[in-house]
Amino acid sequence: MKISARNQFSGRITEIKPGAVNGTVKVDIGNGMIVTASITEEAIADLALGQGDAVTVFIKASDVLIGK
Secondary structure: OOOOOOOOEEEEEEEEEOOOEEEEEEEEEEEEEEEEEEEHHHHHHOOOOOOOOEEEEEEEEOOOOOOO
16 A cells, blocks of 8 residues: 555554544554544444554644644
């Protein structure tokens, strides 16, 4: 699969919190860093996501913010 998103991080799902329409999926990408994605419950089911699954996080944004 080719995708235009340049920011790709491999990791493992540490937690999935279901919601009414959207759920949150937490992915450990290493070095103590966790990325949290809000995706539809339908997508969670279609991808058969589960805790411990190896996944790739794709980040594509028109704005990138830096804080210190």
